[in-house]
Amino acid sequence: xxxxxxxxxxxxxxxxxxxxxxxxxxxxxxxxxxxxxxxxxxxxxxxxxxxxxxxxxxxxxxxxxxxxxxxxxxxxxxxxxxxxxxxxxxxxxxxxxxxxxxxxxxxxxxxxxxxxxxxxxxxxxxxxxxxxxxxx
Amino acid sequence: xxxxxxxxxxxxxxxxxxxxxxxxxxxxxxxxxxxxxxxxxxxxxxxxxxxxxxxxxxxxxxxxxxxxxxxxxxxxxxxxxxxxxxxxxxxxxxxxxxxxxxxxxxxxxxxxxxxxx
Numbered sequence: 480x481x482x483x484x485x486x487x488x489x490x491x492x493x494x495x496x497x498x499x500x501x502x503x504x505x506x507x508x509x510x511x512x513x514x515x516x517x518x519x520x521x522x523x524x525x526x527x528x529x530x531x532x533x534x535x536x537x538x539x540x541x542x543x544x545x546x547x548x549x550x551x552x553x554x555x556x557x558x559x560x561x562x563x564x565x566x567x568x569x570x571x572x573x574x575x576x577x578x579x580x581x582x583x584x585x586x587x588x589x590x591x592x593x594x595x596x597x598x599x600x601x602x603x604x605x606x607x608x609x610x611x612x613x614x615x
Numbered sequence: 616x617x618x619x620x621x622x623x624x625x626x627x628x629x630x631x632x633x634x635x636x637x638x639x640x641x642x643x644x645x646x647x648x649x650x651x652x653x654x655x656x657x658x659x660x661x662x663x664x665x666x667x668x669x670x671x672x673x674x675x676x677x678x679x680x681x682x683x684x685x686x687x688x689x690x691x692x693x694x695x696x697x698x699x700x701x702x703x704x705x706x707x708x709x710x711x712x713x714x715x716x717x718x719x720x721x722x723x724x725x726x727x728x729x730x731x732x
Contacts, residue, residue, distance in 0.1 A: 493713035497720045505716055514723075515715040558635050584716070586709055 489588040499549035499575040499582045506552045506573060530554040541571075550575050556588065626677070630697060633677035638662065639670050643693055646680060650692040 495502055505511045507524035517532035517539070524530075524546050532539045541555030553572040569590040576583045633639055638660065645656055657667040671691060674680045678697040683690045 489709060491709035491713055493710075493717050495717045495720050501723075502716075502720055505720060511719070514719040516712045558631065584713060586713060588709060 491586045491588075493584045493586075494578070495582045495584060496580065497582060498580070499577050502575055502582045502584065503549035503552070507546065507548075524552075530556075544570065545572075629677040630679060633673050633679055636670070636673075638666075639674055642667075642670055642674060642691075643679060646691050647693040647695075650683070650690045652688045652690055654688075656691065 505515060507522060509520040509522055512520040512522065512532070517534050519533035521529060521531040521533075522543075524543055526543055526546060528543045528546075530541045530543050538558070540557055543552070543554045545551055545553040551572075551574050553570060556569045556571050569588060572587045572589070574585045576585070634643075641659070642656055645651060645659060653664070653668065653671060656671070657664050660667060662670075671680065671682075675682055675691075679694060680691045681694050683692075
C-alpha cells in the first residue's frame with residue numbers, strides 16, 4: 480500500500496490477490512461497496528448515475544463519470560454541507576490492472592478543496608472544464 | 616455571529632465543514648497572501664456584511680484564519696498550518712480504504728456476488 484500527495488492530487492495504490500473481474504464490483508455493487516467504505520451506498524453505476532456513500536455523520540455524493548468493467552471506474556466526490564461542496568468539485572479515478580493473478584488498484588483523487596487553496600480560481604475552473612470534457 | 620474566542624488547534628472535521636462552502640473558500644483565497652479588514656473582504660461579495668461576518672466566524676472557529684485588531688479594525692489572514700491536518704487526513708483516507716478493500720476481497724466468499732437489478 481502506498482500513497483502520496485503531489486500538488487493537488489492524492490495517489491493511492493494497492494495490490495489485491497484477485498482478478499479485476501472480482502475487484503471491480505466492489506466499486507459498483509452497494510452490498511460490496513459497504514464492505515470496505517461507508518455504511519450505506521446508493522449507486523447507479525453508469526455515466527451520470529448517482530454515487531452516494533453514507534458515512535454516518537458525513538455523506539459523500541457525486542456521479543459516476545466512467546464505468547468500464549473490469550478496468551476503470553471514475554466518479555465525482557463532494558461533501559454536501561450547509562452549502563454543498565459541488566458535485567464535480569473533486570474527482571476519483573480508479574484503474575484496475577491485471578498483474579498475474581493479482582489486481583493492482585491505482586486511485587487518484589483530484590481537485591479537493593483543501594489542496595486547491597494555493598491555486599488561483601482558474602484552477603477550479605480548469606478542473607471543472609476537464610470534468611465536463613470527461614463527462615461529455 | 617462572530618466568535619470571539621481565540622482559534623483552537625484545527626479540528627479536521629471543522630476544517631472540512633468550513634471548506635464546504637464556496638464563499639468561505641473565496642474568503643480564504645482573498646486572505647491567503649494579504650491580511651485584510653472585514654470591510655474589504657465583504658466588498659468582494661454581494662453578501663450582506665452580516666453574512667460575511669458569519670463566514671469569518673466559521674473560518675476562525677475552524678482555525679483557518681486568524682483575527683488581529685488594529686484600532687477599530689479587525690484584520691484577517693489565512694493560517695496555512697490549519698490546512699495541514701486536513702492534508703494528512705486526506706492522505707490517509709484512501710490508503711486506509713484500499714487496505715479495507717483488499718481485506719474485503721481477499722476474505723470474501725469465492726462465490727460470485729449476486730447482482731441486484
